[in-house]
Amino acid sequence: MTNEWKARTKLVHSGTRRSQWGEVSEAVFLTQGFVYDSAEQAEQRFEKAGADEFIYARYGNPTMRMFEDRIATYLGFEDAFACASGMAAVNGALMSLLKAGDHVVASRALFGSCLYVLEEILARFGVEVTLVDGRDLQAWQGALRPDTRLVFLESISNPTLEVIDLRAVCKLAHAVGALVVVDDAMATPVFSYARACGADIAVISTTKHVDGQGRMLGGAICGPTTLIRGPIEAYMKHTGGAMNPFAAWTHLKAMETLELRVRAQADTVMKLADGLMGHPALQALRYPTHQAHPQQALALSQAPAAGTVFTIEVKGGKAACFRFLNALELFTISNNFADAKSIATHPATTTHQRLPQAQKDLLGISDGLVRLSVGLEDADDLLADLMQALERV
Ligand SMILES: *Cc1c(COP(=O)(O)O)cnc(C)c1O
Numbered sequence: 001m002t003n004e005w006k007a008r009t010k011l012v013h014s015g016t017r018r019s020q021w022g023e024v025s026e027a028v029f030l031t032q033g034f035v036y037d038s039a040e041q042a043e044q045r046f047e048k049a050g051a052d053e054f055i056y057a058r059y060g061n062p063t064m065r066m067f068e069d070r071i072a073t074y075l076g077f078e079d080a081f082a083c084a085s086g087m088a089a090v091n092g093a094l095m096s097l098l099k100a101g102d103h104v105v106a107s108r109a110l111f112g113s114c115l116y117v118l119e120e121i122l123a124r125f126g127v128e129v130t131l132v133d134g135r136d137l138q139a140w141q142g143a144l145r146p147d148t149r150l151v152f153l154e155s156i157s158n159p160t161l162e163v164i165d166l167r168a169v170c171k172l173a174h175a176v177g178a179l180v181v182v183d184d185a186m187a188t189p190v191f192s193y194a195r196a197c198g199a200d201i202a203v204i205s206t207t208k209h210v211d212g213q214g215r216m217l218g219g220a221i222c223g224p225t226t227l228i229r230g231p232i233e234a235y236m237k238h239t240g241g242a243m244n245p246f247a248a249w250t251h252l253k254a255m256e257t258l259e260l261r262v263r264a265q266a267d268t269v270m271k272l273a274d275g276l277m278g279h280p281a282l283q284a285l286r287y288p289t290h291q292a293h294p295q296q297a298l299a300l301s302q303a304p305a306a307g308t309v310f311t312i313e314v315k316g317g318k319a320a321c322f323r324f325l326n327a328l329e330l331f332t333i334s335n336n337f338a339d340a341k342s343i344a345t346h347p348a349t350t351t352h353q354r355l356p357q358a359q360k361d362l363l364g365i366s367d368g369l370v371r372l373s374v375g376l377e378d379a380d381d382l383l384a385d386l387m388q389a390l391e392r393v
Contacts, residue, residue: 003073011255015069017052017062028249029062057245059237064248068220070255071210075202076195077222079229081236082248086185086205087113088241089219093181093203094118094152096235097227100126102149105178107134107164109157109363112351114183118152134164135295140172148178155194155302156186156288158337159347159371160364161311163288163295166302170198188338190262191303201227208338209308211254212261216247261340264376265308271379272372273310276386281324281393283313283368309337309373318367320393321346325370327389330381337373342382345371 005013019027034054036042045053054060064082072080083089094117098104106118108131118129132139134153144151151173153164166182173180182199184192188209194202204210206218221232236242243251273290276282285292288299288306299306314321325333331344335351345351352365360366374382 007074008259010070010074011258014073015066015252017066019062026063026066026249026252029245031061031245032057058240058242059233060242061245061248063245063252064243067243067248067251067255070252071189071204071206071220072222074255075189075192075222077202077224079225080220080222081228081232082206082243082251083219083221083236083241084243084247085217086183086203086207086219087117088236089203089205089221090114090183091117091121092232092236092239092241093201093221094122094150095239096231097150097179097181098122098125098127101147102127103145103147104129104150104152105140105143105148105173106131106152107154107157107162108132109134109160109162110152110154111158111183111185112354114152114154134169135162137165137168137172140169144172144176144178146176148173148176151178151180152183153180154183154186155192156299156306158186158309159311159345159351159369161186161286161288161293161306161309163293163299163302163306165298166193166197166199174198185338186307186309187303188262188266188307190259191266191305191307193302195222197302200224206251207336209262210251210258212258212338212340213254214336214339214341216250218243218247218251261376262308263305265374266305268377268379268382269308269310269374270305272374272383272386275383276312276390279387279390281315281320281390283315284311285313286311308375309371311369311371313366314368314370314390314393316368316393318348321368321370323392324389327392328385329388330377330385331372331389337371339373340376342375342377343373345373347371 068080068082130143132143170180179200181201182194184194184202185205201223287310331342334343
């Protein structure tokens with residue numbers, strides 16, 4: 001029944017389970033363990049736990065289960081496993097599905113920690129990883145092999161906002177029998193097209209738009225039940241990457257307002273992009289579904305909006321860029337994104353500081369690049385703040 005509800009109804013109601021008290025708001029179950037009526041029941045549950053039977057919070061918990069159902073249903077996947085963070089989800093999906101001797105093809109423009117898991121950790125366990133320019137379909141085709149087990153990519157890359165033709169990559173990957181795992185953080189759950197374009201698994205950092213208010217770390221691996229309740233659950237429950245019940249509860253309550261928040265933030269991004277277009281202090285401005293982006297048509301063919309983050313390139317290099325950042329009054333300087341509070345990040349000196357210069361050049365992470373995460377403030381106030389700060393450049 002819940003699968004027939006419209007998206008916003010799912011965000012409020014899917015997955016809800018009530019205790020014998022009949023509470024209206026979802027309960028947080030802060031318990032590590034569960035009591036059995038008898039020794040026989042305990043034996044039975046260890047043999048095979050039903051969907052609403054719990055053993056230990058590292059394996060699952062009623063609050064976590066409600067969140068898993070809600071996020072999976074909303075994104076169109078059969079099932080989900082809730083994780084302690086976005087990286088616990090990325091690592092869990094990759095480690096549980098790969099073994100020594102497997103080949104992985106991934107896009108090069110990846111979140112730093114994802115790159116570390118692929119290039120440092122998986123390599124140590126004998127997994128071969130080929131990195132390609134995600135925008136280049138011929139590069140994907142050239143890198144895929146009969147022994148390619150998995151394809152990994154970010155639907156929209158961070159911080160360069162490159163867009164990948166996900167339908168085409170899924171087709172190529174499936175032709176050689178590879179699973180497609182999409183890191184869906186930047187696209188946002190509201191404008192996610194991972195499932196619609198054929199991805200097998202979506203990993204999301206729920207730290208970002210699901211919490212959306214800068215409080216909680218969380219993640220989810222969404223996919224078919226055979227994988228989620230098979231190798232993925234087995235790996236996660238035995239290695240300790242499960243989400244804690246309080247985070248699951250915060251996420252459930254945050255999902256109720258997810259669409260309202262993200263749609264408002266995406267609208268504000270467009271207003272700011274329109275307001276800043278052609279500003280003499282700017283070298284470039286990028287937001288995938290805005291006319292200024294070279295991949296606008298592809299981005300629009302996949303989703304009506306491209307999340308809550310856009311980038312600008314300030315003329316005059318690092319010094320000018322720092323003058324701009326230091327003059328901001330409403331945008332705060334930080335490194336997270338998808339908060340209700342607007343945030344400005346200078347990737348070259350913070351999140352991507354350790355990348356060798358050649359890598360930065362290859363990815364387009366220049367000294368003038370600023371990533372702007374747009375929050376829930378009034379668009380006019382945000383635009384005024386950006387304009388006055390650009391005056392100081
Ligand atoms: C933030 C982020 C992650 C990691 O999420 P955490 O919740 O911080 O662990 C992974 N991938 C992308 C694209 C991200 O933006």
